[in-house]
Amino acid sequence: MESKLALSLYLAYKKLQIHFTNLAEQMGLDPAPLSALMKLWCQDGLTVTELGDKLSLKASTITSLIDRMERDGLVYRERNREDRRVVRIYLTEKAKQIKNNFPGFEEYIQEVIKGKFTPEEQETLIKLLRKLEATL
Numbered sequence: 001m002e003s004k005l006a007l008s009l010y011l012a013y014k015k016l017q018i019h020f021t022n023l024a025e026q027m028g029l030d031p032a033p034l035s036a037l038m039k040l041w042c043q044d045g046l047t048v049t050e051l052g053d054k055l056s057l058k059a060s061t062i063t064s065l066i067d068r069m070e071r072d073g074l075v076y077r078e079r080n081r082e083d084r085r086v087v088r089i090y091l092t093e094k095a096k097q098i099k100n101n102f103p104g105f106e107e108y109i110q111e112v113i114k115g116k117f118t119p120e121e122q123e124t125l126i127k128l129l130r131k132l133e134a135t136l
Contacts, residue, residue, distance in 0.1 A: 016109070017031075019108065019109065019112060020034070020035075020105060023103075023105060023108050027098060027101070027102060029098075032055075032065055033065065033068065033069050033072070033074060035055055036051060036055060036065060036066075036069060036075075037069075037074065037091070037095055037098065037099070038105065039051060039054045039055065040075065040089065040090075040091050040095070041091070041099050044090055044091050045088045045089070045090055046088065046089055047086055047087060047088055047089070048062060048063065048066065048077075048087050048088075048089060051066075051089055066089060073092055073094045073095075074091070074092055074094060074095040074098075075089050075090060075091060075092060075095060076089075076090055076092060077089060077090075078090060
């Protein structure tokens with residue numbers, strides 16, 4: 001049977017998800033908090049809405065995720081003084097320390113695919129995936 005685009009993308013996504021889950025478990029985390037931490041490591045102090053948008057999560061889902069992360073000592077919430085409706089999420093020292101021991105998913109995947117793609121193939125794949133993302 002000829003491979004189709006959607007199926008190929010789905011299968012690649014599932015395999016990446018397995019690698020991400022394995023990496024999260026090595027760090028003693030679940031995948032969802034690790035995803036949120038990665039976004040906050042890039043930009044600490046995101047609003048709840050911004051973090052939810054970056055993770056493509058609904059308001060109720062992001063709220064429960066932040067509740068769990070706060071309970072686990074990874075983040076804390078702070079209300080904006082000018083507009084109390086705005087709540088920002090900040091990393092705790094514990095979360096910052098995790099980053100110091102975190103290889104990064106990019107580096108992890110680079111190691112997994114090492115020797116399987118030429119640098120040119122990797123660049124082509126990145127360009128095509130970005131084009132696909134912009135199209136969808």
